[in-house]
Amino acid sequence: MNNVLIPSPLRSYTGNRLQVAAVGATVAEILGDLDRRYPGIRFRMIDEQDAIRPHIKIFVNREQVRRLDAPVAGTDEVIIITAISGG
């Protein structure tokens, strides 16, 4: 079970919870499990070609990952951040 930090623009999916749990050995599996628990959340972050959307950043612990097949260990924390820019 991994701890996942949800940014404020996506907390409407998690009942306004900052920290949620998800299971998976890769970022893709974590996001898939997250979407099962909170339907619709994945597509707001990941496009239909499985690319991370431009203003979304995903970190495993403190390291940014750019591919969904990046591995996630059992105790790793997954942090999702949305860039806040524009007017």
Added chain:
Amino acid sequence: MATKRSAPAPATLVLIGTRKGLFLLAGDTGRKAWRLSPPNFLGHIVQHAVLDPRDRRTLLVAARAGHLGPTVFRSTDRGRTWKEASRPPAFPKAPAGETGLVVAHVFWLTPGHAAEPGVWYAGTSPQGLFRSADGGETWHGIDGFNANPMRTAWVGGLQEAPPDGATLHSINVDPRDPQHLYIGMSAGGVFESTDGGTRWQPVNKGIAADFLPDPDAAYGHDVHCLRISPVDPDVLYHQNHCGIYRMKRPGDRWTRIGEKMPKSVGDIGFPMVLHPRDPQTAWVFPMDGTTVWPRTSPGGKPAVYGTRNGGASWQKLAQGLPAKDAWWTVKRQAMCADARDPVGLYFGTTSGEVWASTDEGKRWRCIARHLPHIYSVEAADA
């Protein structure tokens, strides 16, 4: 300003999609008093919001936030509660090693035919056509367009895309035949299908395309807004990047009716609005398409222009609108008519004002202001 907190039971509901969310403007039976809702989806870019005329309860909203992917929100109680589509419009995943299309935003929503309850169509940026058969809960691409081997040739590439992205819009369903569809694209032009979207034919003869080397190009035109007459679906009007046009089917050549507009105003604009019962009557909202295309009201003097004779002549309809120093304009989804008699007209401005006329354009008054940049305005019988 007639907006107030307590109005009688609404008779007309105006749906306002803005750069910062959705607002509902409820009017009384006389269309005199208006009550503005708090924002829905505050912070989301709402390109279009449409109430289903078949049940008057289902409301679909095309939305995205600046940093999140596009989606469709649904209400089955006219905006009191909302759910997100479980399968929003999305292109298929490309095979490994190939580049696939990505929906940047859902741009346009059209309810399906009266005989097909629950059917909706959506147009996206980049140009994609999607269909839902369950009231907007799940969306599937129409392969006859999205996967058509000619699609890339029809729509061009990034070079041809407008500044806010290339779009498929103006989805019109023939009220006589659910299989008969028209679409408009920026860029791409007008296309028609008579088999529900499996096959498509360009319908662009007679349309100017100042940006194409071939004066008789079959496709690649820049349609801003296309409408078919609800009372005579063989009559089509459209506002193009290069003029205002009308066509009567089975003819296949457009006539540039905008040439009868005053030369000082021109015939460039975004919206096209048709009378619900008179195929000879239409309204446009001209903008400045000269030099570098300011896309503001010409000379800072906003005006609606209307025709009662199929475009043979046009009348300026600006009573009540600012006489000068008003540099806003009206986007392609941001002007509409209701079905009342006399017809009510509504438009929303890039400066966040909603203007209404209850006498088919003769007199105008502002019914909401201080809203964000308005992308869409739809009026519905409530």
